[in-house]
Amino acid sequence: MYTLACIECGKEYDPDTVIYTCECGGLLEVRFDLDSLEINFKLDGRGMKVWKYRDLLPVTTDPVTINEGGTPLYRCEKLGKVYGIENLFVKHEGMNPSGSFKDRGMTVGVTKAIELGRTAVACASTGNTSASMAMYAAKGGLVAVVLLPKGKVAMGKVAQALIYGAKVLAIRGNFDIALELVRAVADRLGFYLLNSLNPFRLEGQKTIAFEIVDELGYVPERIVLPVGNAGNISAIYKGFNELRELGFIDSVPRMTGIQAEGARPVVDAYENGMSDIIPYGSPETLATAIRIGNPVNAVKALKAIRESGGVALSVSDEEIISAQKDLARIEGIGVEPASAASIAGLKKLIERGEISRDDDVVCVVTGHLLKDPEEIISVCDNPLEVDPDINEIRRAISTDK
Numbered sequence: 001m002y003t004l005a006c007i008e009c010g011k012e013y014d015p016d017t018v019i020y021t022c023e024c025g026g027l028l029e030v031r032f033d034l035d036s037l038e039i040n041f042k043l044d045g046r047g048m049k050v051w052k053y054r055d056l057l058p059v060t061t062d063p064v065t066i067n068e069g070g071t072p073l074y075r076c077e078k079l080g081k082v083y084g085i086e087n088l089f090v091k092h093e094g095m096n097p098s099g100s101f102k103d104r105g106m107t108v109g110v111t112k113a114i115e116l117g118r119t120a121v122a123c124a125s126t127g128n129t130s131a132s133m134a135m136y137a138a139k140g141g142l143v144a145v146v147l148l149p150k151g152k153v154a155m156g157k158v159a160q161a162l163i164y165g166a167k168v169l170a171i172r173g174n175f176d177i178a179l180e181l182v183r184a185v186a187d188r189l190g191f192y193l194l195n196s197l198n199p200f201r202l203e204g205q206k207t208i209a210f211e212i213v214d215e216l217g218y219v220p221e222r223i224v225l226p227v228g229n230a231g232n233i234s235a236i237y238k239g240f241n242e243l244r245e246l247g248f249i250d251s252v253p254r255m256t257g258i259q260a261e262g263a264r265p266v267v268d269a270y271e272n273g274m275s276d277i278i279p280y281g282s283p284e285t286l287a288t289a290i291r292i293g294n295p296v297n298a299v300k301a302l303k304a305i306r307e308s309g310g311v312a313l314s315v316s317d318e319e320i321i322s323a324q325k326d327l328a329r330i331e332g333i334g335v336e337p338a339s340a341a342s343i344a345g346l347k348k349l350i351e352r353g354e355i356s357r358d359d360d361v362v363c364v365v366t367g368h369l370l371k372d373p374e375e376i377i378s379v380c381d382n383p384l385e386v387d388p389d390i391n392e393i394r395r396a397i398s399t400d401k
């Protein structure tokens with residue numbers, strides 16, 4: 001009971017045709033006929049995982065699943081106190097099977113690929129998409145090809161793509177170039193494209209919204225998350241809207257997107273009142289997962305931010321590192337740099353008075369700490385090397401570092 005519809009011209013497509021953008025160039029989205037839909041799940045805080053919400057997921061076959069979703073939503077009183085808000089929650093998407101939220105999209109996307117009779121899938125990736133796709137392709141018995149920007153993918157992510165058996169190509173160019181290439185590869189060689197341009201992937205990711213309401217039992221004022229290719233913020237907004245249209249909730253949170261200073265086309269467009277972005281030719285940030293200059297879902301994301309009364313904001317790499325350490329050292333939550341952008345953005349918005357003390361805020365942290373060990377090593381002090389002697393050890397730990 002759904003179609004694929006263009007968000008620009010409204011043209012509808014049969015969801016069983018393999019198509020990623022409209023003839024007019026517009027982005028597509030899955031549109032359910034919500035009135036005629038039978039919903040069997042309850043938002044009772046129980047048994048949360050992606051496929052709990054399958055009545056709102058556009059596939060009919062048995063899912064290719066590795067138990068994705070159901071990630072922890074931590075109440076962060078200590079960090080909230082330090083930053084100056086009372087109700088701060090952090091949803092740790094790094095606790096998904098491959099260590100990022102991409103698994104929510106891939107379980108649906110790979111299932112869809114099989115439903116469509118495809119035997120091979122492809123993506124361009126800053127790392128996590130490839131790790132996740134490789135994992136689900138392995139589980140589903142599909143061939144996987146990934147294009148990575150050479151030298152700009154965190155080590156843990158490359159390792160994952162390799163061990164799950166994907167064909168891994170390092171492109172001499174950045175992510176945006178790799179994405180352009182893989183679109184052509186998918187077209188010409190018949191691979192099913194699993195970048196977030198693929199509307200079915202976003203359907204899986206919208207379950208982040210479902211789980212937040214399911215667990216909290218109410219709608220928070222604000223969701224804060226990092227924005228790279230801008231798929232996730234669009235997906236989560238869609239999830240909240242569907243819950244509202246179905247009568248589960250009566251408001252949606254302010255969608256708040258955080259980018260890195262060196263890669264902030266969405267923030268530029270937001271600030272200049274534009275409905276689409278001007279791409280960056282050479283995006284740069286240590287948060288490699290959001291090192292993207294030409295986010296394909298920007299139009300959807302800008303709409304989500306504006307319609308919900310949210311904001312787009314950028315943070316520096318220094319602010320990202322400092323937030324990453326705060327979250328780790330105050331709450332014991334370990335995330336990769338891109339994820340810490342949401343925490344850095346939160347801090348900035350509180351300082352600017354845009355988020356007030358009694359706002360309920362959920363920060364979505366998108367990927368696990370162990371994805372990018374090299375970054376951690378480079379921003380923390382090295383282990384102290386000592387002789388195997390108790391006095392040496394005493395001396396070493398007393399020099400207050």
Ligand SMILES: *Cc1c(COP(=O)(O)O)cnc(C)c1O
Binds near residue numbers: 129196228336367
């Ligand atoms: C993919 C990713 C992002 C960016 O998400 P988009 O949907 O591309 O905006 C942010 N953080 C991490 C860890 C990611 O893997």
Ligand SMILES: [Zn+2]
Binds near residue numbers: 006010024
């Ligand atoms: Zn169109």
